[in-house]
Amino acid sequence: MSTGKLGAFELQEVSVAYGKETAIAGVSMSIEAHSVTALIGPSGCGKSTLLRCLNRMNDELGDVRVGGRILLDGEDIYSRDVDPVELRSRVGQVFQRPNPFPMSIYDNVAYGPRTLGTRSRAELDPLVEESLRRAALWDEVGKNLKKHAFELSGGQQQRLCIARALATAPEVLLMDEPASALDPISSQMIEDTIAVLSSSVTIVIVTHNMQQAARISDRTAFMLRESMDRPAGLVEVGDTRTMFTKPVDPRTEAYITGRFG
Amino acid sequence: MSASKRGARVRNAHLVEVGMKIVTGAAAASVMLSAAGLLAYLLYRGLPSITWDFLTKAPRYGGIFPAIVGTFWLVAGTAAFAMPIGIAAGIYLSEYAPRGRRTRLIRLSIANMAGVPSIVYGLFGLAMFVMFFGFGVSVLSGSLTLACLTLPVIITTTEEALRQVPQDLRQASLALGATRWRTIRKVVLPAALPGIVTGAILGLSRAAGETAPVLFTAVFFSAPLPMSPLDKTMALPYHIYIMATQPNKPQPGIVWGSALVLVAGVTIINVVAALGRSRARRRVTW
Numbered sequence: 229m230s231t232g233k234l235g236a237f238e239l240q241e242v243s244v245a246y247g248k249e250t251a252i253a254g255v256s257m258s259i260e261a262h263s264v265t266a267l268i269g270p271s272g273c274g275k276s277t278l279l280r281c282l283n284r285m286n287d288e289l290g291d292v293r294v295g296g297r298i299l300l301d302g303e304d305i306y307s308r309d310v311d312p313v314e315l316r317s318r319v320g321q322v323f324q325r326p327n328p329f330p331m332s333i334y335d336n337v338a339y340g341p342r343t344l345g346t347r348s349r350a351e352l353d354p355l356v357e358e359s360l361r362r363a364a365l366w367d368e369v370g371k372n373l374k375k376h377a378f379e380l381s382g383g384q385q386q387r388l389c390i391a392r393a394l395a396t397a398p399e400v401l402l403m404d405e406p407a408s409a410l411d412p413i414s415s416q417m418i419e420d421t422i423a424v425l426s427s428s429v430t431i432v433i434v435t436h437n438m439q440q441a442a443r444i445s446d447r448t449a450f451m452l453r454e455s456m457d458r459p460a461g462l463v464e465v466g467d468t469r470t471m472f473t474k475p476v477d478p479r480t481e482a483y484i485t486g487r488f489g
Numbered sequence: 490m491s492a493s494k495r496g497a498r499v500r501n502a503h504l505v506e507v508g509m510k511i512v513t514g515a516a517a518a519s520v521m522l523s524a525a526g527l528l529a530y531l532l533y534r535g536l537p538s539i540t541w542d543f544l545t546k547a548p549r550y551g552g553i554f555p556a557i558v559g560t561f562w563l564v565a566g567t568a569a570f571a572m573p574i575g576i577a578a579g580i581y582l583s584e585y586a587p588r589g590r591r592t593r594l595i596r597l598s599i600a601n602m603a604g605v606p607s608i609v610y611g612l613f614g615l616a617m618f619v620m621f622f623g624f625g626v627s628v629l630s631g632s633l634t635l636a637c638l639t640l641p642v643i644i645t646t647t648e649e650a651l652r653q654v655p656q657d658l659r660q661a662s663l664a665l666g667a668t669r670w671r672t673i674r675k676v677v678l679p680a681a682l683p684g685i686v687t688g689a690i691l692g693l694s695r696a697a698g699e700t701a702p703v704l705f706t707a708v709f710f711s712a713p714l715p716m717s718p719l720d721k722t723m724a725l726p727y728h729i730y731i732m733a734t735q736p737n738k739p740q741p742g743i744v745w746g747s748a749l750v751l752v753a754g755v756t757i758i759n760v761v762a763a764l765g766r767s768r769a770r771r772r773v774t775w
Contacts, residue, residue: 288663290588317666327657329676339675340665389661396666 233261235399235430242296244277251277253459264431266445273451274460275434279402283319284312320393321402325409326385328377333369336377340396363391364421383414403433419444442472450480531749538746553747555714559722566632567696571639579647603641608701610638615705629718631707638702639692646688650681683766690762694755700726725751
């Protein structure tokens, strides 16, 4: 926050409950602006649930309650003054499976800006181009923006989804295993894109792939649900290199050396 | 398991496989044959009566023109009432309704509405629209009654069609800062449109052929062309019914001719809808 860059999160004792069941409890950590933070942990440890708190997508799932405080650039995103719809144009999300809309490449990327009220081609055209360039897709599709999004390959579709999320100029980009449904080459391209993007936008990425977390993230948070009777929590968070070489907690070490999960 | 036992089991499974293929195939073929037979007989009996005068003249000159016009207006009126309400209700159930007892109750009552016999709708329409609201025996009362009958079909198929749209797309739109309504309007509805249109056409085709709901609410044996929604009208299904039950002067030519016109009209609507649908489908696939 002191750096003046936008897109820093501060999580204070965050808990999430679905109905009566508490899924996550006591998560406190900070997410630095313009860096890549990886959330790792075995299946069911609440990584994706925590991620969805950051753009309040959990609100859409019905009976979900979020406790504690989540501050984005110092502002509590769960306070009454914050409109979740508005928040989501500042905190974008890329999903596990590519989910382009059934429309042209251009209309996909322009969807967010149009939602925010930008209608004229003169404003949209450069925005669409810039977003596609940032997502490293422009060279492949720039000449053919009218093409239907479903005609693209899986990897291209995912980069289109990244471009679409970037078009609203978000401060933060949440990524929920964005490369897990892709082939290795497409996966590599997504990782390259993330590396470039992290200079201008905060990225929080959930991943199952520990090599990927080690390669692309600046900081790593390890989450764990030790038994089904107890909610999941944060075991350790820190500098990625330290986490992967000298983890503090023995559970972190056991996980990253592949002893479970 | 011994080799011979295994062999016997495989042979047995193979026999069942062939048997089921024949049984299910025969069922499908019998349905197709009945439909084809019905259509062929309808053409055989009805086609001779179809002349220019039959389609464009009033009954006293041997035509059914007022009945064609009447059915057209009844269906148009039904569409005007049932489609907006039905589609909106379908949207509510699929996109907004919270999961819970109240929503289940709404769904249950819609399912029950679909099971109510059409003559009961006729009586309801008579009490409600003709008498209570004072619309009289008119195109308006008939359309409203037929709309009640059609609503469950439209609501259910709209809801089904919306549910077919992948959840991923809704999430993508919401995550971009779109409201629920914008998500529905820009992403969900366009994707579900082919299915919604199919449901609406299906419901309206049924409404076009119904006799009982319009019996007390809209039709008259012989009426001039309706000039306003409050006029009574002739209608094809009722005309068929009356002509077929004339005690002294049976008119099989008119009956079969009218039936053919009714079926042809409904078929044309269905074919047009199917063409539009396949064009829309070519753009939307997952």
